[in-house]
Amino acid sequence: MLIKVNGKEIDVAEGSTIQDVIDETNAPYTPGSIICLIKGKKELEKNITKYKIKTTKGSIIIELVEDEEAQPIVDVWKNQYEEFVDLSIRWSTSTEVAIGPIVTDLEPTHDEFKYYDGDVVLSLSSFSNESTHLILLKENTTNVYSVPPFNKGIFAHIIGGKKTLHELTDDDVITSIEPIIERSTTTDSASVSDLSTVLEQGNEIFTYIAFEIDDKSPICVEHLFSIIKDNRxxxxxxxxxxxxxxxxxxxxxxxxDTTQRARGTITIRNAGSGVGRMYVYRENRVLIPDHTTVGKITAGMEIIDIAKKDDFITVKSEQQRLLLLGKSQEEASKILAEAGVEHVREGVTDDEALIVEQSPRHTIDIINEGKVVTKAINPNELCEIEFVDNAPRSVKYFKLISGLLENPVGKIKIHFAVPGMHITIFEGDKKLAKGLVPENNPVDVVNECEIGITNMASKTAGLIGVRFEPNREFGPTAESFNATNIIGKMVKNTDGLEDLKEGVVVYVRESMS
Known part of the structure; x- marks a missing residue:
């Protein structure tokens, strides 16, 4: 049976499930993500109200009328519009443009009617259904178009491309007619997560979204990449x-870069409430300076249209992110060679050394410069942290301060360290610490290598600390337990950390073990 997968028609065995088709076609899909299932072309097109008529002079957009009286003509159009493709302009006058002929089952009338600029009519020329023409009105007129007995033959109105309409001559050709997919078109489609769903003839599934990036927004594009976790x-x-x-x-x-927020546009809010949020638009919206454009959906808008809160969506970028942090120098060299980018190693240059900084930082800048410098350290110098689950605000604060919210490797700078005190305190940010309410306060004892943050109960809110021996009185930032939020524990590569001096940068990453 024939079905479509991400827009491509394939022949699969009867009784095939969504999982079978994903396996057979190797369609991009991350487990747990939603899939858009459309029962078939007719199911999709029943909700379509706009069509783009492409000509050798440009495009004209028409919108179907909603009058019940016009429904029989609308149905004929939906069933036969493709027959107008590759036909020439039959005639063009100061009043109208005619395209055709095609054969329909309509019956003509002999009545004269008043028509207006922008009306779109099905006309049975010479009172014959074998000579059905599409008439696009340029101006008001009264005429006998031998139309069918429904709504004066009017089934649509021109809503775009009138300049093109006036330029058409009988030398021009209709190159294509495309339904315009809007959010309302796909709202009847099903959101499916059960991969054992059996598919039927004519079904269409979409498993992922793809996007292209806006190369005028290098910083915000990197933010977009950071939101994508495990390809979803x-x-x-x-x-x-x-x-x-x-x-x-x-x-x-x-x-x-700020642009019109057309359907499919991806933006990052750059100011005001909700800064840092990402938006994908289902409908056109005007340009506003508080939204930076970072890309545009190029495939899978059907999934965006049906997605709901808490759904996961599989994502595929047309541009690979050149984020090298946490990779070895050797791995980075291979990635950059494939991308045609020169690799300059700094710090520890051995193949197995782990990269902790890169310049340029952003993918677009790397591509534009054609070169990237990576700074690496020995693997045993990269501290690993295991975060707790019951201090979400404090953990997010730490990840924001260190850079771990957006990158696999972060860094924290030592603010205070005294040899022999078995404690190291790192710099924080008082402004960002304003929301640090008490959570996960220590009870009885702070254990070795536990990381704490001073909460709002103290004037030094935001400081980050770690103790290298147990303490029953004070937290990792030397504050009382009620002013301390425990966010996790350093679980790897802590040797020598308490001997480091003020101003030294410590590189960290989240433990995956």
């Missing part, structure tokens, strides 16, 4: 006009 993104909000992804809300981003 989680929906935090959905409305009629957009889908919101708030994973990295609160991270300041600059104003870069």
């Amino acid at each position: 993104i989680k929906v935090n909000f959905d409305s009629n006009s957009f889908v919101g992804f708030y994973e990295l809300e609160g991270i300041d981003k600059p104003k870069e």
Whole structure:
């Protein structure tokens, strides 16, 4: 049986499930993500109200009328519009443009009617259904178009491309007619996560979204890449006009490229409430300076249209992210060679050394410069942290301060260290620490290598600390237990850490073990 997978028609065995088809076609899909299932072309097109008529002079957009009286003609159009493709302009006058002929089952009338600029009519020329023409009105007129007995033959109105209409001559050709897919078109489609669902003839599935990046927004594009985890993104909000992804809300981003927010546009909020949020638009919206454009959906808008809060969506970028942090120098060299980018090693240059900094930091800048410098350290110098689950605000604060919210490797700078005190305190940010309410306060004892953050109960809120021996009186930042939030524990590569001096940068990453 024939079905479509991500827009491509394939022949599969009867009784095939979604999982079977994904395996057979190797379609991009991350387990746990939603899939859009459309029962068939007719199911999709029954909701379509707009069509783009492409000609050798440009495009004309028509919108179907909603009058019940016009429904028989609308049905004929939906069933036969493709027959007008490759036909020439039959005639062009000061009043109208005619395209055709095709054969229909319509019956003509002999009545004269008043028509208006922008009306779209099916006309049975010479009172014959074998000479059915598409008439596009340029101006008001009264005429006998031998139309069918429904709504004066009017089934649509021109809503775009009137300049093109006036330029058409009988030398021009209809090159294609495309249904315009809008959110309302796919709202009847099913969101499916059960991969054992059996498919039927004519079904269409979409397993992922793809996007192209806006190379005028290098910093915010990197923010977009950071929101994608394990090749998928989680929906935090959905409305009629957009889908919101708030994973990295609160991270300041600059104003870069700003454009009209057309359907499929991806933006990052760069100012005001919700800074750092990402939006994908289901409907057109005007340009506003608080939204930086970072890309555009190129495939899978059907999934965006049906996605709901807490859904996961599989994502595929047309541009590979050149994030090298946490990789070995050898791994980075291979990645950059494939991308045609020169690799300059600094710090520890051995193949197995782990990269902790890169310059340029952003993918677009790396591509533009054609070169990247990576600084690496020995693997045993990269501290690993195991975070707790019951201090979400404090953990997010630490990840924001260190850079771990957006990158696999972060860094923290030593603020205070005295040999022999078995404690190291790192710099924080008082402004960002304003929301650090008490959570996961220590009880009885702070254990060796536990990491704590001073909460709002103290004037030094935001400081980060670690103790290298147990303490029953004070937390890792030398504060009382009630002013201390425990966020986790350093579980690897802590040797020599308490001997480091003020101003030294310590590189960290989250433990995956």
